[in-house]
Amino acid sequence: MAGAAVNALALDALDPQPVELLRLATAGSVDDGKSTLIGRLLYDAKQIFEDQLEHVVEVSRRRGDGHVNLALLTDGLRAEREQGITIDVAYRYFATPRRKFVLADCPGHEQYTRNMVTGCSTADVAVILVDARRGIVEQSRRHAAIATLLGTPHLIVCVNKMDLVAFDAAVFERIAHEFGELASRLGARDVRFVPISALHGDNVVDRSQRTPWYSGPTLLELLETLPIAADRNLRALRFPVQWVIRPQDDRWHDYRGYAGQVASGIVRVGDEVVVLPSGARSRIAAIETADGALETAYPPLSVTVRLEDDIDVARGDLIAHPSTAPALTRELEATVCWMSEQAATPRARYRLKQTTRSTPARIEAIEHVLDVATLERARDVDRLELNDIAHVRIRTAEPLACDTYRDNRATGAFILIDEQTGETAAAGMVEAVR
Incomplete structure (x- = not known):
């Protein structure tokens, strides 16, 4: 907690009123009401246009839903509308007035595990729905495991369809207790619980009069107040170089300049820095943006930095402070989610892309495949299939600063990119470097 407090204080010192963007991912089993929840959130927060609502009303009437089906606001694909399920992110x-949001609506089916990994990979918050009538099911455990595995800082568990259990507090408390035990096993950092009825709007945006036993915030209040600034790593500077700017003009x-986005840490004019993998050192001469020069930059600002010395820096290099520079390595232990229909085998070759750097790589060994529903590990596995989550060893052709x-x-x-097709074969998370 001390580190989080330091991060929050550091950001406040840099900008007392930062504009915050919160990224959230939603997940739930089929018929848990996830699409209805998102539609309700957008509708009650007055975030839809009149023509959108008119279209939803008309489609609901043609389908004979008997009510305005707010799920149609998010089920945009024709296949989803026809089947009544979500199949894509x-x-x-x-x-x-308090925050901006990017919401990733993830599918609930097991065969779309890779889609949920995509949605959760950059999320600050994962909103997981549980049907109050059914309680925690296998997909609930799967979604909790994936969100935790991906390091999502906050989990919000919405116990939905409370109207179908007469808003019974005992039902909510039982589910919260069971999920809390699961979250503890997974090592989740922060878990919150909200009793809701997405269909009727209870505790989504407005507080419900039908849950007098619940004194906590509504879902939107939680999303607006979660302390996400404290989740940013401000201790170690990581500035991946995306573009080298050399104007072809005699006046310049x-x-x-070296353009990119500050991935973590804080950089100031005058700071000593090291460029990896070369190891060359210099100092920050200037930090520039389209709106003018800055003295300090922090995540997620996109800036151009200039160095005092004329050293060789290229796209894919990483600028860091010498005292907190990352390790250079060619051997990784990692967890990967396999996203390709083409199975992977040991010694298979791919192109590995990390930040703005890419290098040839190969899978040296498959250590085990994880069953995210039971958390059991299957060993002696000789191939990775679509949606498998596995622990592997990878060797790269060039050193990576990671x-x-x-x-x-x-x-x-x-x-990992299939060099033959250019398709993304896997998403990975570094567990250890050698």
């Missing part, structure tokens, strides 16, 4: 953008013949995913999500994450 859909991104929604909305804002309230001495200009050399952290473990636990220490830094930005530099501890990577993807």
